[in-house]
Amino acid sequence: YATCLCARYQANPTEKHLKEVKRIFRYFRGTVNTGLWYTNDYGFELTGFSDADYAGCKDTFKSTSGGAQFLGEKLVSWSSKKRDCTALSTAKAEYVSLSACCAQEHVEKGTIELYFVKTDYQLADIFTKALPTDCFNYLVRRLCMRSLSPKELEHLEKSQ
Numbered sequence: 001y002a003t004c005l006c007a008r009y010q011a012n013p014t015e016k017h018l019k020e021v022k023r024i025f026r027y028f029r030g031t032v033n034t035g036l037w038y039t040n041d042y043g044f045e046l047t048g049f050s051d052a053d054y055a056g057c058k059d060t061f062k063s064t065s066g067g068a069q070f071l072g073e074k075l076v077s078w079s080s081k082k083r084d085c086t087a088l089s090t091a092k093a094e095y096v097s098l099s100a101c102c103a104q105e106h107v108e109k110g111t112i113e114l115y116f117v118k119t120d121y122q123l124a125d126i127f128t129k130a131l132p133t134d135c136f137n138y139l140v141r142r143l144c145m146r147s148l149s150p151k152e153l154e155h156l157e158k159s160q
Helices: 002-007 015-030 090-099 103-109 123-127 133-142 150-159
Strands: 034-036 046-052 064-071 074-082 145-147
Touching (some): 002 015, 064 123, 074 123
Antiparallel strands (some): 046 064
């Protein structure tokens, strides 16, 4: 999320943006051994999470939508996008996010089911807004991301 937010100002960056980019690089340096971790399970249940903020961009007041899709426990797709239209309410922001996926038709046909997910457990939040550290770390674990030492990575490479 932070990288996308900073990218919006690349044409006219300020000192504040440079400071944030440096913070992002420090984060990258500390998580160089972090990546998606897929187990050998064979679950094929498709689960998706979608969310949108309300006028989250302070310059254009446009909303950001995000989503994550899992096949079993494996993260297979994710996205974050600033919407082209400005939502007039949080409900409209959510609708815009869902309508982009043509979900309404599938709900009516019974092809998919929609459930409300409290913000504490909403995986799509990691793609749409800045989060407190504890919430961010929780969601990173839920996305099946793990941090492995160089020794562990070497061991995994040899066992392949």
